[in-house]
Amino acid sequence: MPSAVAHHAVSKFVFVTGGVSSSLGKGLTASSLGRLLKCRGLRVTMCKLDPYINVDPGTMNPGEHGEVFVTEDGGETDLDLGHYERFIDEQLNRNSNTTTGAIYSSVIAKERRGDYLGKTVQVIPHVTDEIKERVRRLASDEVDVVIVEIGGTVGDIEIVPFIEAIRQFRRDVGRDNVCYVHLTLVPYLVPSGEQKTKPTQHSVTELRSRGIQPDVIVCRSDQPISDGLKRKISLLCDVPIEAVISAVDASSIYEIPLVLHEQRLDDFVCRTLGIDEAGHPIDLRGWEDLMARIESPERTIRIGVVGKYVNLPDAYLSVVEALRHAGFHHRAEIELDWIDAETIPDLLDSDRLRELDGIVIPGGFGERGIEGMVAAAGYARLHAIPLLGLCLGLQVMVIDVARNLAGLEGANSREFDSLTPYPVIDLMPDQVNVTEKGGTMRLGSYVAMLTPSTRVAKAYGTESVTERHRHRYEFNSRFKRLLEEAGLACSGASPDGRLVEFVELPGHPFWVGTQAHPEFKSRPDRPHPLFRELVTAAIDRADGREPRLIGLEDLDQVH
Ligand code: GLN
Numbered sequence: 001m002p003s004a005v006a007h008h009a010v011s012k013f014v015f016v017t018g019g020v021s022s023s024l025g026k027g028l029t030a031s032s033l034g035r036l037l038k039c040r041g042l043r044v045t046m047c048k049l050d051p052y053i054n055v056d057p058g059t060m061n062p063g064e065h066g067e068v069f070v071t072e073d074g075g076e077t078d079l080d081l082g083h084y085e086r087f088i089d090e091q092l093n094r095n096s097n098t099t100t101g102a103i104y105s106s107v108i109a110k111e112r113r114g115d116y117l118g119k120t121v122q123v124i125p126h127v128t129d130e131i132k133e134r135v136r137r138l139a140s141d142e143v144d145v146v147i148v149e150i151g152g153t154v155g156d157i158e159i160v161p162f163i164e165a166i167r168q169f170r171r172d173v174g175r176d177n178v179c180y181v182h183l184t185l186v187p188y189l190v191p192s193g194e195q196k197t198k199p200t201q202h203s204v205t206e207l208r209s210r211g212i213q214p215d216v217i218v219c220r221s222d223q224p225i226s227d228g229l230k231r232k233i234s235l236l237c238d239v240p241i242e243a244v245i246s247a248v249d250a251s252s253i254y255e256i257p258l259v260l261h262e263q264r265l266d267d268f269v270c271r272t273l274g275i276d277e278a279g280h281p282i283d284l285r286g287w288e289d290l291m292a293r294i295e296s297p298e299r300t301i302r303i304g305v306v307g308k309y310v311n312l313p314d315a316y317l318s319v320v321e322a323l324r325h326a327g328f329h330h331r332a333e334i335e336l337d338w339i340d341a342e343t344i345p346d347l348l349d350s351d352r353l354r355e356l357d358g359i360v361i362p363g364g365f366g367e368r369g370i371e372g373m374v375a376a377a378g379y380a381r382l383h384a385i386p387l388l389g390l391c392l393g394l395q396v397m398v399i400d401v402a403r404n405l406a407g408l409e410g411a412n413s414r415e416f417d418s419l420t421p422y423p424v425i426d427l428m429p430d431q432v433n434v435t436e437k438g439g440t441m442r443l444g445s446y447v448a449m450l451t452p453s454t455r456v457a458k459a460y461g462t463e464s465v466t467e468r469h470r471h472r473y474e475f476n477s478r479f480k481r482l483l484e485e486a487g488l489a490c491s492g493a494s495p496d497g498r499l500v501e502f503v504e505l506p507g508h509p510f511w512v513g514t515q516a517h518p519e520f521k522s523r524p525d526r527p528h529p530l531f532r533e534l535v536t537a538a539i540d541r542a543d544g545r546e547p548r549l550i551g552l553e554d555l556d557q558v559h
Contacts, residue, residue, distance in 0.1 A: 011139035012177045012273040014147045015166045017212075019154045019203025020185040024220045025256075027080030029183055029247065030149040031087035032257040036266035038088055039257075039287065040280040042144040046084040047096045048077075049131065050151040051158035055101040059438050062364075066314035070468045070520055071096065074444025080149060082318045082520065087257070089523055095137060100158060103130045123161050131165035132172065145273070154182075155206045167211045179272040182207060182214035183247075186221040186229070195221060197233050204237040213238065215272045216265065218245045243268050252294050254524055257287055290328065290525050297333035301538050304356040306376040308369035310338040319362045319390065322522035326531040330539060341369030344376050353379060358386040358510075358538030361393030363470070363517060367416045374400050386510035386537035388530055391471050394503060394513030395425045398475055398483065401505075406486035408479075415473050424483070426476040428499075434472075442469045446494065446516070448501035454491035456502045456512060459533040465492070467501075467516030475500035475515065510537035 014033065018026040027048070034044045054060060057068050058076030069082040075094025085092055107130050111121050119126075138146045150166065152159045170178040184200040200219060207214060217239055219225050225233075225246035234241040245263040250256050260266070261284065270277045303323055309315035313336075320336065327334040337356065339347070347353050359380050361373050373396040380387035381400065389397045395413050402411035402424040410417075413425035434440045445466045450457040457463065477498060480490060491512075492502035505511040512530060522528035540546070 034088040062315035128165040318519040322519040325527035326535040341372035344372030363391035389513035456491035
């Protein structure tokens with residue numbers, strides 16, 4: 001049967017699969033390979049195929065599945081896309097993540113439209129063609145290599161159509177245009193004192209039974225893999241010895257590209273794809289400089305993260321990375337104190353809060369822990385602790401000001417109290433009748449105009465910014481005057497002035513909230529300005545110094 005996927009001469013494709021176990025760091029391996037290829041001057045994009053049936057992860061519980069990463073165009077995507085963006089420093093979009101659910105919805109929509117009239121619609125070829133089409137769409141004249149990560153583990157029931165699709169893909173686009181990278185685990189067994197290759201053999205056998213012979217095997221392990229073991233894997237799994245890559249645990253995720261380069265992963269992938277290695281010499285200087293900073297912190301700063309999903313730190317992955325990036329900039333190691341918001345009321349007299357150098361209140365949904373977050377915002381306000389509120393964080397800060405500075409007793413967000421006398425955070429009219437949950441929030445990138453001379457404007461050093469959003473509720477502008485009179489400053493708003501995007505408290509060292517999610521745009525070598533300045537203020541607090549005025553030089557250039 002002829003394939004629906006046309007040959008594309010320009011882009012090459014790397015498919016990354018995983019075996020043996022989940023959580024081996026497939027996303028980080030794929031991202032690190034992406035970084036290495038970029039450091040060779042190649043143009044890279046990335047994509048993740050997820051075998052679950054949700055149309056996107058937007059409706060999943062972050063406490064189980066981890067953070068939902070939001071792209072510029074408002075895609076609600078898997079958290080691995082955050083790693084991709086941070087490592088390859090390219091903006092991805094909603095097409096960079098596809099799920100079984102999304103694929104089936106479009107196949108079923110086509111069936112209803114009559115596109116397959118007369119045919120029996122089947123996994124092969126209709127579902128596999130849809131998968132291939134979505135991968136093929138990522139190819140363009142502007143991309144040299146498309147790296148595609150397949151979520152899940154080889155051997156899972158749900159993964160089969162994806163494996164079949166990527167198997168066919170090599171035939172469609174030509175052998176030299178595809179490289180299969182398979183990630184496995186090589187465990188060390190204490191009783192026998194040995195590293196074991198059997199799980200790797202089994203998962204490669206499983207992959208082969210689906211028709212894919214990997215080109216490269218990346219072995220995750222806590223100890224480096226010896227040459228003898230590499231030889232064994234090479235022999236049993238039928239790959240050249242240079243294609244057995246030892247990916248030993250790294251001290252920082254940002255070290256992984258260097259670990260993989262030392263094993264010459266990028267050389268081998270280029271060779272497999274027919275990319276002229278000599279014509280694309282690697283320049284790792286920027287990344288090595290970054291690692292040098294990461295490895296030589298001069299101090300430690302303690303930041304409390306007050307949220308409700310603190311048992312699964314992946315729920316706040318981009319927030320944590322953004323804090324770390326700010327730390328790299330300041331040569332400060334960020335020590336995180338995960339504080340369950342529900343416990344805050346019991347902690348108000350404790351050293352635990354007093355000893356924090358800074359606090360972050362990240363985003364979230366639902367009522368649980370809200371009162372604790374409001375109390376944490378108030379505590380930071382009263383004790384001059386630097387605070388950055390993200391989305392829900394801004395909302396609880398506004399509630400704190402309303403109740404405790406403006407005297408609006410019972411002020412709340414309509415999300416948590418539909419009968420509140422003072423809905424200082426409320427639904428916008430266009431959200432009131434929305435009943436569907438998936439993809440119906442204010443999503444993606446929006447412009448905000450900053451109020452000159454505010455802390456936020458000084459941090460950014462510009463007058464207008466764009467940040468990514470993911471929320472339903474907004475600052476209720478009916479209360480804006482009242483809250484401003486009580487001391488709150490609105491430091492940024494939508495260009496039409498209707499939506500408040502940033503708030504702060506003048507006179508406080510750093511008490512800043514944003515309705516957006518700036519954490520998604522932070523990069524290891526380019527920390528986000530708000531996180532950078534939160535850590536500046538936290539360092540000042542730790543040093544007992546008066547807060548510095550920030551970013552004035554930058555501001556001078558603008559005004
Ligand atoms: N639950 C709040 C809203 O929907 C905040 C969302 C968030 O923090 N991302 O507006």
